[in-house]
Amino acid sequence: MPSLEAGAEIGATSIQIFTQSPRMWKPSQYAASVLAAYREAQAQHPSITDTFCHATYLINLASADPDLYEKSVECLINNLSVARGMASSGLVLHVGSHKGAGFEDVVSQIARAFERALDDADPAPEGYVECPILIENAAGAGGTVGRSLEEIEALISACGGDERLGLCIDTQHLWASGVDYSSVAGTKKLVKEIAERVGLDRLRCLHLNDSKIELGANRDRHANIDEGTIGSKGLAPLVGHPKIRELPLLLEVPGDGGGPRASDVAQARKVVSVGVKLYSKPAHAAGVKKAAAHEPAVKKSKKK
Ligand SMILES: [Zn+2]
Numbered sequence: 001m002p003s004l005e006a007g008a009e010i011g012a013t014s015i016q017i018f019t020q021s022p023r024m025w026k027p028s029q030y031a032a033s034v035l036a037a038y039r040e041a042q043a044q045h046p047s048i049t050d051t052f053c054h055a056t057y058l059i060n061l062a063s064a065d066p067d068l069y070e071k072s073v074e075c076l077i078n079n080l081s082v083a084r085g086m087a088s089s090g091l092v093l094h095v096g097s098h099k100g101a102g103f104e105d106v107v108s109q110i111a112r113a114f115e116r117a118l119d120d121a122d123p124a125p126e127g128y129v130e131c132p133i134l135i136e137n138a139a140g141a142g143g144t145v146g147r148s149l150e151e152i153e154a155l156i157s158a159c160g161g162d163e164r165l166g167l168c169i170d171t172q173h174l175w176a177s178g179v180d181y182s183s184v185a186g187t188k189k190l191v192k193e194i195a196e197r198v199g200l201d202r203l204r205c206l207h208l209n210d211s212k213i214e215l216g217a218n219r220d221r222h223a224n225i226d227e228g229t230i231g232s233k234g235l236a237p238l239v240g241h242p243k244i245r246e247l248p249l250l251l252e253v254p255g256d257g258g259g260p261r262a263s264d265v266a267q268a269r270k271v272v273s274v275g276v277k278l279y280s281k282p283a284h285a286a287g288v289k290k291a292a293a294h295e296p297a298v299k300k301s302k303k304k
Pocket of ligand 1: 207
């Protein structure tokens, strides 16, 4: 399977693929034997453990246009059927944009679309777990839905907390929507919010990207890791967090124009290992900190 081989070649352990052209409606038709061959190749692959699918970009479940909405639901059903057939670990979805109509106005139509897709898509083959739809957080431009955990929480609860709905956090979109996780304190606050609003068990993967734009600038502009406004230092607290560090991290970085390279995968691993260290507290370090706390002068001089 070319996608598994391409992933292995750059040292990845998870991959994300489009199962049809992402900017065209034309649905893909895979014979059952082709899907079975993928499942077999994935199961046998020595290094790639997860395949995620990304839904078609044209899908807009928040559209006020009935034709576009219907087309979107049909497309999502097809995407999910293929993802399930491949035994994918999740179908990542950009929900769409209400184009200014307001989030409240579109919640129920989105919930209906989710339920239709989850019920009408071909079931997973026997013995395989049903691939969830993973709602991806949005950067927040032009009425995009899913710009906050609060919105994502509302969508999931409008589906009665359906267990087949999950979450994919895109680090660049999160940054663009104004969430500053670049410190341990910031990350802890974020993880707490994910746990309370959505549940950490629903968080299945991260899109790990640096950002070409500033915090809160509401645009979707990915940069290579350590070449953007977040930087390795800003990403480390998030990817090193004990509840996050084991999750699949999917790079959607430009590389040198052709997507993620081996060096991008290596850079991502480096960020995780730096991040993990932020949460380990060696006994002697804890002792030093405690001693310093008793000496206000020392503590003060360390402040910047
Ligand atoms: Zn993404």
